[in-house]
Amino acid sequence: MAGIKAEWGVVVVAAGRGTRMGSAESKQYLLLQDKPIVVHAIERFEAMDEVAEIVVVVGTQDMERSKALVNEYGLCKVKAVVAGGSERQHSVCQGLLALSSEWVMVHDGVRPLVTSEAVRACMTEAKRSQAAVLAVPVKDTIKQVDENGVIVATPDRRSLWAIQTPQAFRRSLLLESHERAAAEGFLGTDDAVVVERFGGVPVTVSEGEYTNIKITTPDDLPYAAFLLAQRAVE
């Protein structure tokens, strides 16, 4: 499309084991509308003019079948399929090293329902703040509970957001933050926390959509299938 700069690289992380799903097949390869979940996730970015390159991070045992999927589905922007590590953070690092774009997004290969509108809002916010993540305000009351099942704190819900992906950053900021985290042995569950700790700039949220679910447990599958089917008729 005229006027849109293809200046973004995307790391799609799909090297997890999916322990909470409990399926024989790794959850990122389970089918949604006859297509592997990870392919849905990659396609969300493949279709965006802003995206120049995509790196997919997978388990070493899944390298060949993942490359075959890239060919089968004509995912032309995928420039590399690389092996991940034992933790999500290690997998992200491997992906980042294989990208060269100035701006990068990290996306879970098990979030197949993100929309281009939400991704664009996140990219715009990252250009403003250097570091931005999709998130939604929590709907439930959240309690902190101790090991005896006793509620010890009720944080003010107005300050609580559920964090999603993609998470968008200037590549140099994210890579340097990850390198510092590795040097200090810090492990977090997302990229935002790595930049919060080691990046020296505030990470901001871009309000996303509740439908951008992460396929985590078996009950997420029928809901994701329902959401996909609903989009097809809209």
Ligand SMILES: Nc1ccn([C@@H]2O[C@H](COP(=O)(O)OP(=O)(O)OP(=O)(O)O)[C@@H](O)[C@H]2O)c(=O)n1
């Ligand atoms: N070592 C790891 C661990 C996770 N991931 C990816 O990070 C995302 C995070 O989602 P999550 O639900 O935590 O995936 P798993 O780690 O596979 O799930 P579980 O914790 O249930 O084992 C997934 O796309 C997963 O494949 C990864 O690339 N490398």
Ligand SMILES: C[C@](O)(CO)[C@H](O)COP(=O)(O)O
């Ligand atoms: C990055 C993430 O999807 C944001 O919600 C999430 O933190 C991944 O964490 P998990 O522990 O690997 O599920």
